[in-house]
Amino acid sequence: MVQQSIPGRLPVALATCALACLPLCANAGAAPGEAAAPAWKLSGFGTLGAVYASSRSADFTASVLRADGAGHTRAWSPDVDSRLGAQLDLHRGAWSGVLQVVSEQRVDGSYRPQLEWANVKYQLTPDIAVRAGRIALPVFLGAESRKVGYTIPWVRTPVEVYGSLPISSSDGLDATWRWHTGPVQHATQAFAGRTDQDLHNGLRIKADNIVGLSHSIERGAFSARLSAAGARLNTAIGEELFAILPAFGPAGNALAGRYAIRDKRVSMVSAGMGIDPGAWFVSAECGRTRTDSLLGGGTSAYVGVGLRRGAFTPYLGYAQVRADVPTRDPGLPLDGLPPPLAAVAGQVNAGINGLLATIPVQSTWSAGLRWDAAANIALKLQLERVRPRDGTRGALINDQPDFRRDHAVHVASVALDFVF
Amino acid sequence: MRALSLFRPSLRRLLAACVLGIAAADACAELVVVVSSRSTVAAISADQVAAIFLGHASRFPDGAPAVAVDQQLGAPQRDSFYRELTGKSPALLKAHWSKMVFTGRGQPPREADGDAGVRRLVAANPSMIGYIDRDALDASVRAVLALP
DSSP, X not given: OEEEEOOSOOOHHHHHHHHHHTTTXXXXXXXXXXXXXXXXXXXXXXEEEXXXXXXXXXXXXXXXXXXXXXXXXXXEESTTTOEEEXXXXXXXXXXXXXXXXXXXXXXXXXXXXXXXXXXXXEESXXXXXXXXXXXXXXXXXXXXGTTOGGGSSSSXXXXXXXXXXXXXXXXXXXXXXXXXXXXXXXXXXXXXXXXXEEEETTEEEEEEEEEEEEEEEEETTEEEEEEEEEEXXXXXXXXXXXXXXXXXXXXXXXXXXXXXXXXXXXXXXXXXXXXXXXXEXXXXXXXXXXXXXXXXXXXXXXXXXXXXXXXXXXXEEEEEEEESSOSOOOOSOOTTOOHHHHHHHHHHHHHHHHHHTTSOOEEEEEXXXXXXXXXXXXXXXXXXXXXXXXXXXXXXXXXXTTOOTTOOEEEEXXXXXXXX | OHHHHHHHHHHHHHHHHHHHHHHHHHHHTOEXXXXXXXXXXXXXXXXXXXXXXXXXXXXXXXXXXXXEEEEOTTOHHHHHHHHHHHOOOHHHHHHHHHHHHTTTSOOOOEEESHHHHHHHHHHHOTTEEEEEEGGGOOTTEEEEEEXX
């Protein structure tokens, strides 16, 4: 990490926001007697990974928002876990700013960096902080830090739980209040905002009216977090199908209303806990996502346990997600339709069911070893048995016509995580 | 068997020497958590100290603002302080702070050079809290918690 006084040049967006405010109340929240010198710090994180998957007819990935992965596209893929992140922190008195960019494989296959965090924080009191700008959504146990592999024991957060979040960031406001009851430390965070993310080729995913609450508890080795978030979602995924449906009258309109992602309410709730006295740890979490659309909804859970023996951390984990909505739909009734129309209706039905089959139902057993090889560097080896269920493709992508549903895929991963 | 039993007493002696040696080393390196002699903080629990040093709390039990001061990375005081208090190795501590930093939740405590450096900083500021060897205590700071 590099630490210095503020130099002349800074990223424009953050500088204008942060610096415009700084002279106003430079010393307001600084600790008494502590110098409030403006300072900046550059830090970063990354993962160099390689993943092998036994399937040749679908790709294993860490997220659905990827172009490809290991398995069908190539047996060994560097794209599943590899990423690089850089962060600039600015600090002056009660004001601070953070700018974080992350480069990882995107839906279009590029590694174009994305702005993960960009906000200005004002520390109102030692216990209350407000932020304006972009934050990663504080949902699940650690959705905000899931990209920093070094902070987690496993190679990646379970795809069943974290792989299908419909939205992961919010541009808006949030406030965190820290308080305590006896020896228990609490942090309550409320947030509100919106997001508009470009997936690729102009396909966007927009969420408005994002609101949520996250509450964390720490007591010695025990920690827990409850979170809930909701938003109204809009995206053009599947729009070519929904454009045809009204031609089929009330039945078509009903289908479009059920599945089109137009102003649909999404919600994510989760509860997670961990116990980590040092020599061993256990963490468990369950969550529920609803979208009232073709993105489906599901209940997910995982449990992970590990032992720490010197620099080595062997671990075991189990994760699963099941759909809370049907992953098939009879679609438009074909009876009584004239043959040309019946053919179109058949195609529409196949299209809808093709999309519904991407709602993941899957379970994974994993075993691995983390080796803290050197200061700030961890090397991990992980073996997994991934089983898509209920005729879905699970959390796999790029499934081919010869993809055998309900068959386990074996995955082996090596990852080198670093922070600097 | 006979050869083994011949070895046993010396093994036992060796073990005893090890245990004593470790105990002696621990006794020498007893750590105390200190605040300024001008601070109003009387006593503080191990959990509360841990919460302040891990960035989960920013106040003393009496409500006064608290600012942690660390020994430098690699200092034996630092390693045994976090091991005793939180069970965390230097690598786990790095993972903890990486999580805090990369989610914009906070920065690790500032570092001071050795017992003398920590004592000087803490003595000068009633909101600061640090840890030093018991042998390094003087009138400028006050011990509020002893770590075995």
